[in-house]
Structure formats: C-alpha cells, structure tokens
Amino acid sequence: MKRKLLGVIDATTYHDDLEDLLTHRSLAALPFGGRYRIIDFVLSNMVNSGIRSVAIFPKMQYRSLMDHLGSGKNWDLNRKQDGLFFFPSPIVDNDKNKIGSFEHFAVNLDFFYRSTQEYSIISNCYTVFNMNFRPILNWHSSSGCDITELHQTGGGSMEMYLIKTSLLIKLIETRNETGYTCMKDVVNDLNSLYNVCHYEYDGYAVMIDSIENYFSTSMNLLKSDVWKRLFLKEQPILTKVKDEPPTKYVKGSSVKNAMIANGCIIGGTVENSIVSRGVKIGKGAVIKNCIIMQKCHIDDNCYLDSVILDKDVKVEAGTHLTGTALSPYVIRKGTKQGALMNS
Known part of the structure; x- marks a missing residue:
C-alpha cells in the first residue's frame, strides 16, 4: 500500500456562503472542533490508509494552511522519500468548485511523472469524515473500473475519485483534445470511453459548504453518537500539536x-x-x-x-x-x- 496509492488533495475550492470565515484563510484551513482544521480529516484518512505521498494543490489565501501543515511532521509526512508536497496554482479561473482541475495539475505534471504509486486518490479538502481507503483500492483494482467515484450511501458524489496514475496523466495531457477540464467532467460524460464505477460509503460524512452547514456539523460533535463515528481510536484524526497549559x-x-x-x-x-x-x-x-x-x-x-x-x-x-x-x-x-x- 505504501507505494501503490498517491494522495492528491484539491484545496482550491471557495464557497461564497462561507465568505465571512474565509477572508484570511482557505477553506482547507477552516478551524473545526476546537483544535482541528478541515483538511485534517482527509489528510489523516490518507495517512491512516498507508499513503506516504500526498500532494496539496492550494490556490489562494494558503498561508495559514501552510503554517498549519508545515513539513507534515504531525502526519509523519516529513520524510526523505515521498512525503508532503505543496503546489500553489498560478492559474486563476472563475470556477471555484472544480475538484481535480487538469489545468492546475498540468502546471506540475512533472510531479505525476515522477510518482511511483500505481493509483491516485483525488479528493476535495472540505469533507468531515473518517474513512480507510484500503477497501476502496482493493475493490477498484479487482472491479475492472477505470475510475471509481465515491458516493455517500443515500446521497450523491463525495467528490473523491480513484484512478490509475497513468490514466490521470493521460487525462491531463489530452485535456485540450477531449475538452475535459476536471474529474467531474469525465465521470459525468455519458459518452465517456472510460468505465466509471461508484463506491458506496455508509459512514459519517459531511461536506462543509455553508455557514449553516458548518455550524450544524460543529454542534453535532457534541452528540456522543456522532463523536464515536467520527473519532476512531484505530484511525485517529491528526492535527498540529501545540503545547499549552491546561484550561x-x-x-x-x-x-x-x-x-x-x-x-x-x-x-x-x-x-x-x-x-x-x-x-x-x-x-x-x-x-x-x-x-x-x-x-x-x-x-x-x-x-x-x-x-x-x-x-x-x-x-x-x-x-x-x-x-x-x-x-x-x-x-x-x-x-x-x-x-x-x-x-
């Protein structure tokens, strides 16, 4: 698993309904639960799944995000081989919610060329959940699917995609010919040449996209049943450690x-x-x-x-x-x- 799956986190999203909380930070760096940032959840899930190489693609207001993550030490990603990578995008576009933008990836295509992982998991940065990606990789590799899109049971897309790294590179390279601008374009194309499958996730997951949603999800942490589903002993949510006195x-x-x-x-x-x-x-x-x-x-x-x-x-x-x-x-x-x- 260590060399089979590459983690790719798209941290470019901006939701207008969260404007009051995003004036000085990116959505990925939004504080949550008293001591976490939103990105801690997907990043911890990747690390807990054995992923040792994670690329983060921010676009704007990412100083606080980089300050929070640092070298990746708190996630055991400060390593000589692989580790944590930041690729700020110089591209400015009007689509704020394009997860897995091929134009953004193309600017740093050399990173994907050098990656040794056979598969890539591409994820948004603003989902609060606790998930092990190993079962998805096993299911995908034996299913014959070209792309697996994660869906929440009873809901829609979680905006997370599992794909062979070689196919991802091909989609980036041929974006001008195909007209595909992001992963969403590929999976939603009814005439696509690729076999797109859905993986149903029945665990707790909330995508933070508005003040109301952020507030209600935060308040739900005070419910013991939600807390037990989100914070698992065997799959801890990791964050930046700060040494401070007790309250x-x-x-x-x-x-x-x-x-x-x-x-x-x-x-x-x-x-x-x-x-x-x-x-x-x-x-x-x-x-x-x-x-x-x-x-x-x-x-x-x-x-x-x-x-x-x-x-x-x-x-x-x-x-x-x-x-x-x-x-x-x-x-x-x-x-x-x-x-x-x-x-």
Whole structure:
C-alpha cells in the first residue's frame, strides 16, 4: 500500500456562503472542533490508509494552511522519500468548485511523472469524515473500473475519485483534445470511453459548504453518537500539536456539554459550545450554542447564543449577541465587538 496509492488533495475550492470565515484563510484551513482544521480529516484518512505521498494543490489565501501543515511532521509526512508536497496554482479561473482541475495539475505534471504509486486518490479538502481507503483500492483494482467515484450511501458524489496514475496523466495531457477540464467532467460524460464505477460509503460524512452547514456539523460533535463515528481510536484524526497549559476554570464558572481546548480561562457559563485554544471568558458571561475560535476574549457579563467568533475577536463587557441555528451570528477575525455597537 505504501507505494501503490498517491494522495492528491484539491484545496482550491471557495464557497461564497462561507465568505465571512474565509477572508484570511482557505477553506482547507477552516478551524473545526476546537483544535482541528478541515483538511485534517482527509489528510489523516490518507495517512491512516498507508499513503506516504500526498500532494496539496492550494490556490489562494494558503498561508495559514501552510503554517498549519508545515513539513507534515504531525502526519509523519516529513520524510526523505515521498512525503508532503505543496503546489500553489498560478492559474486563476472563475470556477471555484472544480475538484481535480487538469489545468492546475498540468502546471506540475512533472510531479505525476515522477510518482511511483500505481493509483491516485483525488479528493476535495472540505469533507468531515473518517474513512480507510484500503477497501476502496482493493475493490477498484479487482472491479475492472477505470475510475471509481465515491458516493455517500443515500446521497450523491463525495467528490473523491480513484484512478490509475497513468490514466490521470493521460487525462491531463489530452485535456485540450477531449475538452475535459476536471474529474467531474469525465465521470459525468455519458459518452465517456472510460468505465466509471461508484463506491458506496455508509459512514459519517459531511461536506462543509455553508455557514449553516458548518455550524450544524460543529454542534453535532457534541452528540456522543456522532463523536464515536467520527473519532476512531484505530484511525485517529491528526492535527498540529501545540503545547499549552491546561484550561483554568475560575471559581463559580459552569460548563455543560461543551468541548474546551487547552490554554483557556473560563470565568462564566459555557453550554453546548465549542471553545478553541487560548480563549478567555469573563465572569458572569454566558456562552450557549456557540463556536469560539482561538484566542478570543469575551469580557464580563456578556451573553452569546448561536454565535461564531472567528480568531482573535474581542467582545466587550455587557455585549449581547444572538443568532439562530439556521442563521448563526458571525463575527469576523480580529474584530472588536462592543455593547454600544449592538444598541
């Protein structure tokens, strides 16, 4: 398996419905679950499946993504042979959701020529799931299929494709003759010369494509059944390790059904919420049904319900912010939110 499957992650996608959270980062680097980034899921799945060579194709706002992944050490991808590769694309096009763009791949075609893996798995960067790719490779190699598209049972395409690396190279090289611009074009062509098959995946999987979807998927992590399906002991979701002190709970504070990361100071009430590293919550503050990202500072006597605070947000004392599950109140990164601003 080590030399049979190449991992290819398309990190170029941009969803307009997530604009408030993508001003300073790519979708792949969107924080999730208090300590993860969205890309951690597909990357961990690849590593847990024995893949030792992974190429990531970002397009814009990828500084935070590269800072998060670094050399790939936390995924055991900082190696002399194979490892983690970044191929930022110089190509600008109007299609923001073209998974597996052959134009993007063509710019770095030499990488595919040099790859020793017989097969390639091409994936989007924004699906929250925990999946072993070994059974798919075994099924594909014995099925006679040219391309296998992953489908979620009872749903549609997961925008992940298994293909021989040699065929992928051919599709890239002949893109101008065939008119195929991406993997989706190939699998959706009814007159295609290739045998396209579907592999049904019946596990937990959610594609993050809107604020509402991001909020509901995050809140579902607080349900034990969802947590057990997503975070498996034998297939851990790996992420960047940060050494921080334990969270401090001030006398009189209260926490119920919440995920609290390290390095926080909790002085108020936190219920049904996800709190990232280094967050400070003042005395008398009430936080319900919220996503609070890294290093936010919420002063005393604030009330937040169904709110998403991006990183480094400061909420001044006495501020009341209320959203809904279908329309959470979103505060952009680095913003100062005060009581007078809401009056």
